[in-house]
Amino acid sequence: MAFVGQYSNIVTDTITALIVLIIGWTIAGLVARMIRRRVFASETLDDTIGSFAASMARWIILLITGIAIMGLFGIQATSLVAIMGAATLAIGLALQGTLNDLAAGFMLIIFRPYKIGQYVEVGGTAGTVKDINLFVTELATPDNVQIIVPNGQAWGSVITNYSHHTTRRIDLLFGIDYNDDADKAMAIILRVAEEDGRILKSPEPWVKVTDLGASSVDITARLWCSADDYWNAKFELTKAMKEAFDAEGISIPYPHVVQIRREG
Numbered sequence: 001m002a003f004v005g006q007y008s009n010i011v012t013d014t015i016t017a018l019i020v021l022i023i024g025w026t027i028a029g030l031v032a033r034m035i036r037r038r039v040f041a042s043e044t045l046d047d048t049i050g051s052f053a054a055s056m057a058r059w060i061i062l063l064i065t066g067i068a069i070m071g072l073f074g075i076q077a078t079s080l081v082a083i084m085g086a087a088t089l090a091i092g093l094a095l096q097g098t099l100n101d102l103a104a105g106f107m108l109i110i111f112r113p114y115k116i117g118q119y120v121e122v123g124g125t126a127g128t129v130k131d132i133n134l135f136v137t138e139l140a141t142p143d144n145v146q147i148i149v150p151n152g153q154a155w156g157s158v159i160t161n162y163s164h165h166t167t168r169r170i171d172l173l174f175g176i177d178y179n180d181d182a183d184k185a186m187a188i189i190l191r192v193a194e195e196d197g198r199i200l201k202s203p204e205p206w207v208k209v210t211d212l213g214a215s216s217v218d219i220t221a222r223l224w225c226s227a228d229d230y231w232n233a234k235f236e237l238t239k240a241m242k243e244a245f246d247a248e249g250i251s252i253p254y255p256h257v258v259q260i261r262r263e264g
Contacts (some may be wrong), residue, residue, distance in 0.1 A: 002021075003196070014073050015214050016072055017069045017072050017079075019222055020063060020065060020068055020069055020072070021069060023065075024061060024062060024064070024065025024068070024155075025065070025238055026061070027061055028057075028061040028065070028115075029058065030060050031054075031058065031061060032054040032058040032128075033054070033057065034055055035053055035054040035057055036050055036051060036054045038050070038196070039053070039054075047107060047131075048109065048112060048115040048116045048132055049118060050092075051131050051132055051133060052105065052109045052132055052133060054133075055133035055134045058132055059134060061228060068251075069101070073258040075141060077192055081141075086118065087137050097250055098135065098154040101134075101135040101136065101150045101151040101152040102134055102135060102151070102152065103152075104130070104150075104151035104152040104155035104156070105133065105134045105135060107155050108132060108151060108155055109132070109139070109153065109161060112162075112216075113159045113161060114129055114161050114164075115129065116129050116130065116131065116132065117129060118161060118162075118163035118164070119159060119162045119163045120139075120159060120161045120162065120163070121158075121159070121160040121162070122137060122149055122153075122154040122157060122159050122160075123137070123150075123153040123154050123157050124157065125139060125141075125147050125149060125178075126139075126141070126160075127139030127140050127142070127145075127147050128140050128142075129142045130146075132151075135136050135151055136148050136149060136150055136151060137149045137150075137154050145194040146183070153218045157179040162227070165226060165227060166226065166227055167224055167225065167226060167227060168224070168225065168226075168227045168230045169223065169224050170221075170222070170223045170225060170230065170233060170234045171219050171220065171221070171222055171236065172189075172220070172221040172223070172234070172235065172237065172238060172241065173192070173210075173218060173219070173221075174189065174217075174218070174219045174220075174221070174241060174245075174252070175215075175216030175217065175218050175252060175253060176216060176217050176219065176250055176251065176252060177217070177250075177251040177252070177253050178216070178218065178251075179251075180217070180250050180251060181250075182209055182219065184248065184250065185219055185245070186207045186208075186209070186219060187245050188241070188244050188245065188250065189207050189219065189221050189241060189246055191209055191244070192206045192237065192240050193207075193221065193223050193237065193240055195235060196233065196236075198225045198226065198229040198232075198233045199224065199225055199233070199237075200224040200225060202224075202225075203224050205221065205222070205223050205224075206221070206223075207220070207221045208217065208220060215253045216253045221241075223237070223263060
């Protein structure tokens with residue numbers, strides 16, 4: 001009978017533990033989603049902080065749930081602290097990378113070298129920041145591929161933030177034939193740039209002959225625009241310049257082979 005009673009207690013504790021786990025897991029998810037919604041809906045709070053706070057709240061609730069479950073099986077909080085103290089070194093050695101990611105996550109939130117929605121390059125990978133949590137940064141590439149970068153790797157490498165500044169410079173290189181008028185070509189480039197409403201007046205457009213190549217005179221144009229307009233302006237201006245050159249008789253040389261026939 002004693003065995004049956006003990007077995008019954010184990011089953012009861014196990015079922016209770018499962019219920020506590022389900023409730024704790026559900027509450028953790030609800031709290032995390034609530035924090036995200038509140039922060040994302042606010043105009044004064046940064047989405048990056050909201051995402052990080054939601055992740056931290058979720059893990060704290062799960063930790064409390066784990067401690068409560070251990071208590072159901074007779075493991076007291078004081079005993080748990082003693083066990084954790086004795087296992088600190090082993091856990092630290094086993095989880096060096098994870099703890100490093102956790103510390104790096106706090107550094108990313110404190111210094112905020114990038115935020116959610118910005119296009120960055122971290123850990124050798126470029127993409128739009130979708131999420132920053134306690135351990136990883138989630139990126140989405142331009143073709144919508146998910147990239148997960150550990151925070152330790154992100155913080156420990158060079159971070160390139162393409163969205164930090166509100167303006168960016170477009171660099172365009174054009175090669176014209178040696179027989180063409182370089183001044184005329186530069187005037188065409190300036191005119192096309194000025195006609196495009198996305199190109200800023202300040203800093204003013206810069207157009208110069210920058211190289212005398214093997215088969216072309218190279219002209220570089222440096223134009224400033226809003227960061228949001230960068231890619232569309234770059235591609236559309238390249239096409240517009242080509243069409244303007246064709247209309248004005250400016251030729252763009254291309255590689256060709258000249259065959260010389262020897263007599264005799």
